[in-house]
Amino acid sequence: MKPPPFGYHAPRTVAEALDALAAAPSGKVLAGGQSLVPLLNMRLAAPSDLVDVNRIAELDTLRAGADGVRVGALARHARVERSAEAAAAQPLLGQALRHVAHPVIRNRGTVVGSLAHADPAAELPAVLAVLGGTVEAASVRGRRTIPAAELFAGPLESSLDPGELAVSAFFPALPPRTGTAFFETARRHGDYALAGVAAVVTLDEDLRVSAARAGYLGVSATPLVLDLAGAAGPGGDWAAAAAHVRERVDPEADIHAGAAYRRHLTGVLTERACAAAADAARRKAGE
DSSP: OOOOOOEEEOOSSHHHHHHHHHHOTTOEEESSOTTHHHHHHTTSOOOSEEEEOTTOGGGOOEEEETTEEEEETTOBHHHHHHOHHHHHHOHHHHHHHTTSSOHHHHTTOBHHHHHHHTOTTSHHHHHHHHHTOEEEEEETTEEEEEEHHHHEEETTEESOOTTOEEEEEEEEOOOTTEEEEEEEEOSSTTSOOSEEEEEEEEEOTTSOEEEEEEEEESSSSSOEEEEOHHHHTTTTOHHHHHHHHHHHOOOOOOSSOOHHHHHHHHHHHHHHHHHHHHHHHHHHHHO
């Protein structure tokens, strides 16, 4: 299939890209193109213009530090997945990225593009949400920082305004004695997950649970984040946390799985992910 006609722009600076987007507010940004190009070819999207940002070197950045990981709009999944510095600052990124599609897709797809696409079945929106990360957006009007809680407006719908370009995403570093884990289940490796869980567990000085949060994909219209510390208690009763989650998720049925199965699966993955995150926190505390 062929895409509908569109105007094509190949800016070499962010300023040029913003000017092109301002002139074509119904245009789309092309970075990795792993989600956009299939939509174009199936004619599920028909933007007036494509703004190809692949020649903008200032967007191809990856910085990891004590405060967290900042990913530029052209940093590919594979680059972030393989970065030892990023893994040290925020291990949940690499844990989730290993589940994104297939290596050939990760070699081209971008982290920021996945966030802007806002697919509720994708891994990275849930990671950004559970970590309380942010996305920086730019337009000819200036720049603004969008918290994850405000970024995802609905299925395949973000709060980016027409004419805005998502230039980077920030994933905060973990507090002391904190571990993470990511689990998902798909029918085949590389398929979209039937359900997935990104867990973050923090222990106190006595190695008892002081905080526990989980971000969910595939079970709601936007990434769902639940606080599990109360349900699990200081002793880390992850079975009780899983039961708490089953009562609160309301997944929809589709051709891949029924709602009841997705709800059950979400509980199973919660118990596994939280237990693994707590184990990682204990190992970290013992270092």
